[in-house]
Amino acid sequence: MTETRLRIGFIPLCDAASLLIAVDKGFAAAEGLDIELIREVSWSNVRDKLNIGLFDAAHLLAPVAIASSLGLGHIKVPIVAPFELGVNGNAITVSPQLHAEIVEAADGNVLDPLVSARALARVLEKRKRIGAEPLAFGMTFPFSTHNYQLRFWMAAAGIDPDEDVRLVVLPPPYMVESLASRQVDGFCVGAPWNSVAVNLGVGCILHFSCEILAHAAEKVLAVRARWADENPDAVIRLVRALDRSAAFIEDPANRREVAALLAASHRVGVAAEVIERTLEGRLKVAPNGGTRTDKRYLLIGHNGAARPDPVQAAWLYAQMVRWGQASLSEDLLAAAKAVFRPDLFDAAPHGNYANVTVPADRIGAFAGPVFDAEDITSHLNSWAISWAMKQR
């Protein structure tokens, strides 16, 4: 087998695990892939370096792969995703003060996202009455699941995320500091940053993102569509290496070793113990010590999770339309769905993973009608709050 050299960019987050472990445990080398991993500081960098060919592949936010393919917010470069690196894994964290206000305003258990969102709406109304500044929430990128999950949650209770709150992009490493210094009142971010905020006593985890959406594509392995066409063999080998890596990560017997490898400073660079809890879906949610466990918190390769699902791409595209980032057309919808390539995943044999049930509509949102990827117009029409509605 000829040795293939690949340069792959990543952001230090727990959901880069399949990629990092594929290199560190030799699954890539076993496929004849000599991978150079490059740790990056921003999604813009990852996107640009992938687009212009400095990277052969990248750990990328699923919506950025779609935005790049549609030419939204930036130059148009068609991207394809043969492997989903992570499903779910985000959380919404708020300051202890805001948490207390939400609990006080709640008409039920705040573990229910509809109850917490309604309570937040009341908190915002009260602030408006007394003329206080609107609350600010941090998220990681305009085209990010974090942005869409925050908006989806808030809008379910009648909050207009473009009018009633301020949504600001913050690099994940700055989230905790911004919450501590009251520049933001809450944020939605991936692991490990929610836990870091809780450990420092500056935040309470309000929701795991899997409580908002049971099954949400988070990060993909992204390659240029042209590169995939020109290097079909490398794509298959890469998928196979990632697949073996994901199966290795899934095995609880390997968890400690995986966490230790990911904790290295040139990988994710946070305490192994925090990574281990993330992989187990067991998070400390409040500074005073309460924990919450959900095996759906972050899915790495669990049955079906690694296989790209065009329904997920359709849902993400629908959010782009809902919030005014993209126009609505059948062509764009088809182009978005074509980014997720289950056929490329299926071309490589895949292993057996722990079983996690997938919701009937493959999204499992806590509010609204079931999602139908063939009819996103009715999905969009079912929301009282959306950018499109305001244009009418």
Added chain:
Amino acid sequence: MDASLNIVIVDESPVRAAILENGLREAGYRNVVRIEGTTNLLARIYGIDPDVILIDLENPSRDVLEQMFQVSRVVRRPVAMFVDQSDSASIQASVDAGVSAYIVDGLKKERIKSILDLCISRFNAFSRLQNELEQTRSALEERKIIDRAKGILMKAKNLSEESAYALLRKTAMNENRKIAEVAQSVITAAELFK
């Protein structure tokens, strides 16, 4: 050239930012502002209302700037990426140099080509300078290590300085290693035998 363009520099390296600012001022640009820190970055940029924003690629705040393209009530005027699809050589050169540029929509590419070229050359010059500094530093380090190893050998084997160095050099050649590496081994061994 348009001397009245409002230019903002966002760079985590204050030295490089200063070099860039000086370069732009020398080239005749009068309105150049350096932004430091990350607090309320977007609000401060809107406050300056720049025509051109330059940001280093090692800066995590680059993602914050991407929000300027969004439909949002805080945006006062649209902003677009400088490099468009027809200009891949430019984007490649700027990414290689480690800098990215954003401009307000409608500003002609030709009008700021000189700004980007200047950025690229200053960024490249800065990294050359850093490499040279790094090399000088490591050469000094190596010198120190070799001197220590020589001292150890002189004492342990009762050699002259010249013979000690010759021994290090001969061993390095035989083992196909650098003299500094052999010297480091001598120091390590000496520490172990202490």
